[in-house]
Amino acid sequence: MSNSKLYNIAVVGATGAVGQKMLETLAKKDFPIGQLKLLSSSRSAGTKIKYKDEIYTVEEATAESFEGIDIALFSAGGSVSKKLAPEAVKKGAVVVDNTSAFRMDENVPLVVPEVNEEDIKQHKGIIANPNCSTIQMVAALKPLQEQYGLKRVIVSTYQAVSGAGAEAVEELKDQAQAFLAGEDLTAHLLPVKGEAKHYPIAFNALPQIDVFQENGYTFEEMKMINETKKILHADALNVAATCVRLPFFTSHAESVYVEVNTETSVRSLQNLLSEAPGITLADDPDNQIYPTPLGAAGKSDVFVGRIRRDLDYHNGYHMWIVSDNLLKGAAWNSVQIAESLINHNWL
Known part of the structure; x- marks a missing residue:
């Protein structure tokens, strides 16, 4: 500075x-x-x-x-x-x-x-x-919005336990050791500390992050939906989210389906995102190059890969977005x- x-x-x-x-x-x-x-x-x-x-x-x-x-x-x-x-x-x-x-x-x-x-x-x-999972998604969506316009976004997240705090990280470690030792798993924190039921996260997947709302979505899912519209100034954008906690420590991953308004190509999207601020493109399937949570940990950028056109909808594209939830998030x-x-x- x-x-x-x-x-x-x-x-x-x-x-x-x-x-x-x-x-x-x-x-x-x-x-x-x-x-x-x-x-x-x-x-x-x-x-x-x-x-x-x-x-x-x-x-x-x-x-x-x-x-x-x-x-x-x-x-x-x-x-x-x-x-x-x-x-x-x-x-x-x-x-x-x-x-x-x-x-x-x-x-x-x-x-x-x-x-x-x-x-x-x-x-x-x-x-x-914003919410950590929202930040990395809108960073990747903004260049598409500016260039092609956005019609619809559907996201499924794969979120690290550090998003639930240091206690959740320790509980994952304890449960993993107990599982490998053939012992019973005890759960006191996840999916939500204040809820009546708790489930082990070790070797598991929990399709609940934060509390459920009356519409069947969790608060985390509604945060992603509402925050995305506010940040992108796009009240009419269709956004749906499913947020899942997985048993790794750092970096959230997201599978994002996006429909754009004007015709483009995978190559054009790759070129656009490779030049976008704060984005690192890691997208070479022939050489098994794509972002992973471990690979993104400790780095400040948002990593994007696995960009591909939807097989049924011509203006629909799928991408994989990963970022360190404690850093950029x-x-x-x-x-x-x-x-x-x-x-x-x-x-």
């Missing part, structure tokens, strides 16, 4: 998986930080965290924590965001929120910088970071928004 000014940054939820990735991303991008404040719940307050060469003590997040802060990156759960994000704004900070608390608020921009960066300048103090996208705020003087 060329800007020589330094900015005071707060990271709310600094001890969590996404908070840690936010700090890694800020360091990797050499973000121009003057004062850095690490915030968390009272339970995690007092934790020591190293950022670059300095040790910071995590403080309990309160309304007073945001005095003098320019940008506050939130990833501590929706209830914390609802309570403290407005307080941070009152203190003069711009909030980039990584929860679902404000995503569908009509006064809050919902942003993937490669897709709808201009929406940031409409902010009234809060900018929402959360921390990386949040820091990109913060960069946009600074680079365009939108603070």
Whole structure:
């Protein structure tokens, strides 16, 4: 970043998986930080965290924590965001929120910088970071929308357990070891911690992420449907989603069927996506080249492959989209928004 000014940054939820990735991303991008404040719940307050060469003590997040802060990156759960994000704004900070608390608020921009960066300048103090599975899909859909127009999108997701938090990662490890030892599997978290029933995730697939809604879709599925329309400014777009949790640790994968409005070809789609910002094309079936969750882990791009025309519908195409859910799906996208705020003087 060329800007020589330094900015005071707060990271709310600094001890969590996404908070840690936010700090890694800020360091990797050499973000121009003057004062850095690490915030968390009272339970995690007092934790020591190293950022670059300095040790910071995590403080309990309160309304007073945001005095003098320019940008506050939130990833501590929706209830914390609802309570403290407005307080941070009152203190003069711009909030980039990584929860679902404000995503569908009509006064809050919902942003993937490669897709709808201009929406940031409409902010009234809060900018929402979309759902991880939405981010990677719209990053791949935006170039198609601009070039050919979109008619319909049907997505099935294959989501990593880290999307359900660090506890879910540990439960997968424990269940896998128990399974291989021939022991009974115990489940306490998935598919939803607060639900009555829990199922093992090890060597399994759970077609439920978040709670079911009255229409039979889960909240995760409805997030993908509604957020996609908002980000792409496409209320009339037909979107359907099925979200599934699978037993791997990092990166979400998606099988996406998209119908475009004007005639094109697989080669044209490949060329278009290979030049799109934030996209890496990995699509050479002759040499078994396609994205995988392990291959995308730790990388900031969205990976696209297996692009092929539908056998029955001429303007229908299938593609496979993979991205690290903790990076582009959360921390990386949040820091990109913060960069946009600074680079365009939108603070």
